[in-house]
Amino acid sequence: MDDLFVRVITKMILPFIQLYGLYVIIHGHLSPGGAFSGGAIYASSLVLYTLAYGLEKGQKRLSHNTSAIFESGGILFFIFFGILGIVLGHSFLTNRQAGFSMGNLGQVLSGGLIPVVTFVLGIKVMSTVVTLFHNMLEEER
Amino acid sequence: MNFIIGNINYIGAMVLFVIGLYTVLTHPNLIKKIIGINIMETSIFLFFVSIGYVQGARAPLVDPGNGGQLLVNPLPSAMILTGIVVALSVSAFALSLVVRLHQLYGTIELDEIIKIRSVETDD
Amino acid sequence: MTSMHFPVYILMLLLGYAVIIPLQRKLSGKRFQLGILLVLGVTVILAILELDNVIRGSAYRYIFGSYTRGIGIEFIVDEFSALMTLIVLILAILIVIYSFKDLDHEIHPTRIKGYYTLVFLMMFSLVGMIFTNDIFNLYVFVELLSLTSVAIIAIKNTKDSIFASMKYLIMGTIGSVTVLMGSALIYMVTGHLNMTLINGEIGMVWEQYPINILLAMGFILTGFGIKAAMFPLHNWLPDAHSSAPTPSSALLSGLVVKGYVFSMAKLMYRVVGKDISTEIGITRFIIIFAVMGMIMGSVFALSQRDIKRRLAYSSVAQIGYIFMGLALATELGISSALFHVISHAFMKTALFLSAGSIIFLTGIRDVRELDGIAYEMPITMGVFAVGAMGMIGIPGTSGFMSKWYLGLAVLDAGYPELLIVILLSSFLNALYYMPIIISAYIAEHPDRSYAPEGTCSPLPMRFSMALVAVGILLIGLFPNIVMDVIQLAVPTFVNL
Numbered sequence: 172m173d174d175l176f177v178r179v180i181t182k183m184i185l186p187f188i189q190l191y192g193l194y195v196i197i198h199g200h201l202s203p204g205g206a207f208s209g210g211a212i213y214a215s216s217l218v219l220y221t222l223a224y225g226l227e228k229g230q231k232r233l234s235h236n237t238s239a240i241f242e243s244g245g246i247l248f249f250i251f252f253g254i255l256g257i258v259l260g261h262s263f264l265t266n267r268q269a270g271f272s273m274g275n276l277g278q279v280l281s282g283g284l285i286p287v288v289t290f291v292l293g294i295k296v297m298s299t300v301v302t303l304f305h306n307m308l309e310e311e312r
Numbered sequence: 313m314n315f316i317i318g319n320i321n322y323i324g325a326m327v328l329f330v331i332g333l334y335t336v337l338t339h340p341n342l343i344k345k346i347i348g349i350n351i352m353e354t355s356i357f358l359f360f361v362s363i364g365y366v367q368g369a370r371a372p373l374v375d376p377g378n379g380g381q382l383l384v385n386p387l388p389s390a391m392i393l394t395g396i397v398v399a400l401s402v403s404a405f406a407l408s409l410v411v412r413l414h415q416l417y418g419t420i421e422l423d424e425i426i427k428i429r430s431v432e433t434d435d
Numbered sequence: 436m437t438s439m440h441f442p443v444y445i446l447m448l449l450l451g452y453a454v455i456i457p458l459q460r461k462l463s464g465k466r467f468q469l470g471i472l473l474v475l476g477v478t479v480i481l482a483i484l485e486l487d488n489v490i491r492g493s494a495y496r497y498i499f500g501s502y503t504r505g506i507g508i509e510f511i512v513d514e515f516s517a518l519m520t521l522i523v524l525i526l527a528i529l530i531v532i533y534s535f536k537d538l539d540h541e542i543h544p545t546r547i548k549g550y551y552t553l554v555f556l557m558m559f560s561l562v563g564m565i566f567t568n569d570i571f572n573l574y575v576f577v578e579l580l581s582l583t584s585v586a587i588i589a590i591k592n593t594k595d596s597i598f599a600s601m602k603y604l605i606m607g608t609i610g611s612v613t614v615l616m617g618s619a620l621i622y623m624v625t626g627h628l629n630m631t632l633i634n635g636e637i638g639m640v641w642e643q644y645p646i647n648i649l650l651a652m653g654f655i656l657t658g659f660g661i662k663a664a665m666f667p668l669h670n671w672l673p674d675a676h677s678s679a680p681t682p683s684s685a686l687l688s689g690l691v692v693k694g695y696v697f698s699m700a701k702l703m704y705r706v707v708g709k710d711i712s713t714e715i716g717i718t719r720f721i722i723i724f725a726v727m728g729m730i731m732g733s734v735f736a737l738s739q740r741d742i743k744r745r746l747a748y749s750s751v752a753q754i755g756y757i758f759m760g761l762a763l764a765t766e767l768g769i770s771s772a773l774f775h776v777i778s779h780a781f782m783k784t785a786l787f788l789s790a791g792s793i794i795f796l797t798g799i800r801d802v803r804e805l806d807g808i809a810y811e812m813p814i815t816m817g818v819f820a821v822g823a824m825g826m827i828g829i830p831g832t833s834g835f836m837s838k839w840y841l842g843l844a845v846l847d848a849g850y851p852e853l854l855i856v857i858l859l860s861s862f863l864n865a866l867y868y869m870p871i872i873i874s875a876y877i878a879e880h881p882d883r884s885y886a887p888e889g890t891c892s893p894l895p896m897r898f899s900m901a902l903v904a905v906g907i908l909l910i911g912l913f914p915n916i917v918m919d920v921i922q923l924a925v926p927t928f929v930n931l
Contacts, residue, residue: 202373207393243454250447256501263443265501276376303404310411329616336609345605352612356619363623387628391571395615398578402608405582409589409601416594425598 174223181223188216196293200282206289210296217301226308233305238298245295252284321362328355340422342413346406353399357392364388439497441485442512442566445478445520446559453555456548468535471551475528482524486517490920494927496568505629510566515773515924518917519565519697522777523690525906526784527558529899533788534682536893537795541680542591550590557583557686561694568630570618570706573698577614581607581662584691588679599674606661606671613658620651621706630706641711648707652717655702663695665721665758666728669751673735676750677743681791684743688750689784693776696754700761700769704928709764721762726856728755733863741800742790745867746783749826752860753779760841763848769928770921771840777917778825778833778910785822785903789815792892792900802871807880815892816875818900823868825907828861833910840918 192213199205221229256265266283267273274281316323328351335348364385372386410420417425452474459467489495494513498504531554538547560579567573585607589600622628624647625636641648661668676684703712712718732752739745757779760772792815793808794800809816825834838857845853891897910917 203371203389205393207397239457243458246454247451250451253443254447257440257443261501262497262499262507263440264499268501276374307404307408307411310408333609336605342601349605349608349612352609356612356615359616359619363619388622394571394575398575398611401582402578402604405585406601406604406608409597409604412589412592412597413601416597429594429598 177223181219185216185220188219189213192216192293192297196290197279197286199289199293200285201277201279206292207296210293211300213293213297214300214304217297218304221301221304221308226305230305233298233301235302238302241298242295242302245291248291249288252288321358325355325359325362328352328358342410342420342422343407345422346403346410349406350399350403353395357395360388360392360395439488439495439512441481441488442497442510442520442562445481445485445524446562448474448478448481449555449559449562453552453559456552456555459548471531472528475524475531479521479524479528482517482521485512486514486521486920489514489517490923494924505627505632508572509568509629511568511631512566513924513927514920515928516565518920518924519777520562522780523558523561523565526689526780526903527554527686529902530682530685530784530788532895533685533791533899534680536895537681537791540795546590550587553583553587553590554686557587557691561690564694564698568705569628570621570630570633570702571628573701574611574615574618577662577695577698578611580691580694581611584687587683587686588675590683591678591680593678595674595678599671599678603671603675606668610658610661613654613661615658617651617654617658620647620654623647630701633706634708637706637708637711648711649715652703652707652712652715655699656717656720659695659699659702660724663692663699663758664751664754666724666731666751666755669728669732672751673739673744673747676747677741681787681794684747684791685784685787688747688787689780692750692754693757693780696757696761696776697773700772701928703761704769713764718762718764721758722850722853725755725759725762726853728752729759729856729860730863733860733867737863737867740802742793742802742805742871743787743800745802746786746790749864749867750783752864753783753826756837756841756857756860759853760844763844763850765844765848766922766925767840767844767847770918770925771837771844773921773925774840774914774918775837778837778907781903781906781910782822782825782832782834785818785900785907786826788896788900788903789819789822792896793819795896796892805871806874806878807876809875810880812892814897814901816872818904819875820872821904821907823872825911827865827868831908831911833907833914836911836914836918 192209192215194209195204195212196206196209199209217229217233220232253264256263256269259265259269261268264284266285269284271283273283280286332348332351332353332355335351336345337348339345339348364387366382366384369382369384372383372389375381413425414420417428419425419428452471456471459470489512494511496504497510497512498507499509500507531551534550538550542550557580560576560583564573564576564580567576585600585604588596588603621633624640624644625633627633627636637648657668659665664672676688679687703717729752732748732750732755736745736748736752739748753775757772757775760768760775762768793805793812796812797808799805821832825832828835828838838861842854842857845851845857892900
């Protein structure tokens with residue numbers, strides 16, 4: 172799409188969408204949201220950028236190699252934290268008994284393992300949704 | 313009448329499920345079949361959410377000030393998040409298969425595809 | 436050395452390597468294949484150690500996150516789950532060895548990495564489905580298995596396979612959505628998601644809310660019936676299994692369909708319980724559908740010319756056997772059904788791999804053109820003959836033992852007329868397998884054109900086919916190694 176209005180408005184509004192997506196991901200254990208919804212909001216900013224500026228510029232922002240690293244890294248991170256629970260003597264994916272600090276109720280850095288895993292999975296969901304969109308556009312040409 | 317108004321969530325969910333199933337089974341256009349699957353999945357989400365509701369309770373966010381309040385069951389909401397992601401994946405996969413079918417057969421109506429296939433296998 | 440964390444190690448190895456495969460840049464043949472074989476080999480060794488551990492000790496439960504039962508996801512590790520995991524991993528490693536040479540001819544070279552990623556994800560979800568004790572976790576694994584098994588058909592980019600995978604995807608998704616509706620109905624009245632806790636409450640719930648349980652079991656029967664190809668809902672199976680690449684056909688027909696049957700058995704006997712299932716009448720319906728499937732599946736198979744379609748309809752008939760054994764609701768019935776799950780997995784894998792090998796070398800798919808092929812491809816035809824003899828039920832193969840146990844179970848439960856159905860179905864099986872074997876061994880062979888590899892299949896393919904055939908004969912001659920383990924597991928299958 173070659174419209175001037177769409178390009179200017181996209182450039183102005185993109186940081187706000189990304190900030191809101193990051194907010195929903197990071198506060199996943201305190202308010203409604205979490206990895207999936209925050210990741211989808213963050214991804215919609217990159218989809219808007221691709222729609223306004225074309226496929227080549229969109230792929231420069233998030234190339235195939237970067238998204239492969241994000242996705243694989245997300246799952247390996249999750250497995251690593253789970254195995255950490257086994258190494259310290261309890262079951263898979265233990266939270267308080269494996270020594271992760273619980274913090275105070277209602278603050279961002281609380282809940283042990285949950286904010287870290289939510290953040291990594293949020294980035295992973297973002298990369299997945301954008302990759303789905305880019306693959307469908309590439310199929311067309 | 314009171315019975316219907318009291319349980320309108322469940323009745324709506326079942327009606328939507330049957331409408332979705334009817335759409336998948338009768339329309340020959342493949343995109344409409346995918347829309348029918350989405351309608352069926354949406355009806356399940358409605359059903360799940362209305363299971364978790366407790367009469368006269370607040371949203372399930374813990375308030376450190378005053379404890380001991382009645383909260384809505386948060387477990388069905390967590391299950392629906394997973395369900396929404398599954399519905400998204402199935403829709404994305406089905407749509408990319410439809411794109412490929414259109415490239416191979418030239419049409420996305422199911423009865424025309426069957427006619428083309430029966431002509432090919434008879435030769 | 437043993438530890439109670441082995442099921443988690445197996446699952447994490449499969450999932451972890453599934454995501455490492457796309458990151459490997461150089462697809463340099465030998466190192467890539469060696470990596471896959473190494474990881475699968477380690478999981479097979481872990482499964483053997485786990486089976487040993489459970490047989491020596493007793494079945495146990497493993498709760499994620501060190502919570503109590505009902506808060507965390509729970510795995511129940513009993514003898515049959517460990518045995519089934521071992522069989523799934525052994526067959527997977529043999530099929531993957533077969534596929535190293537076969538895939539170059541069937542799919543585009545840039546998609547081979549994606550194919551192995553999908554196979555690993557399929558194994559992960561299948562092993563997870565076998566162990567789990569939580570109805571929503573079961574739904575997640577069912578969806579993952581459904582998506583990857585459709586992708587493994589659609590990866591071969593031809594007209595037939597894309598059409599078959601579209602049909603499978605739509606019907607499979609209707610099935611999953613229906614299963615989720617059934618689970619929601621059960622959660623609504625009991626308030627638990629853990630299968631054992633639901634079983635504790637189900638007696639009281641059945642008095643107060645019988646309609647919920649009836650509706651839930653109806654939805655679950657329909658949903659799993661579509662996915663496990665129970666008779667009237669089996670229409671997707673012949674197209675899907677015959678137009679897929681050969682390793683995918685073997686994986687789908689031998690392992691994936693059995694996973695769904697096992698989950699349905701768990702839901703019928705561990706969640707709702709044997710008494711309520713019989714009282715609702717679900718078992719009567721399943722017996723009627725299973726009998727129709729056993730006869731009609733074989734009748735349809737008689738009229739097929741394409742060899743893979745004939746094998747696919749034969750799968751429909753054999754799944755009828757398994758459902759009939761399950762619906763008898765006695766201990767001997769359930770054990771014989773589970774024994775047939777394992778023996779049919781071996782036999783169908785052997786049949787599909789040898790049929791694929793014939794197609795790989797000569798390109799022939801029609802059963803009328805297979806004259807005299809046994810002299811040119813002795814090992815391939817030998818494996819096919821062993822598999823076919825197992826299906827018919829000739830003594831010495833595992834198929835004979837499973838029909839024997841099923842016959843005993845049917846007489847024990849008090850339905851002697853079903854024995855006539857079993858014999859009739861075996862006769863129909865013989866009607867469509869024997870002509871292939873006879874014409875392959877006895878008739879004169881015309882001149883045929885071969886692929887550049889010559890008249891001999893490559894070594895990996897022959898190796899894996901021979902090992903599967905050895906497995907069939909081993910289980911047939913010594914059925915106790917499998918049946919004892921199953922009979923240890925059936926009492927705890929119902930309540931632990």
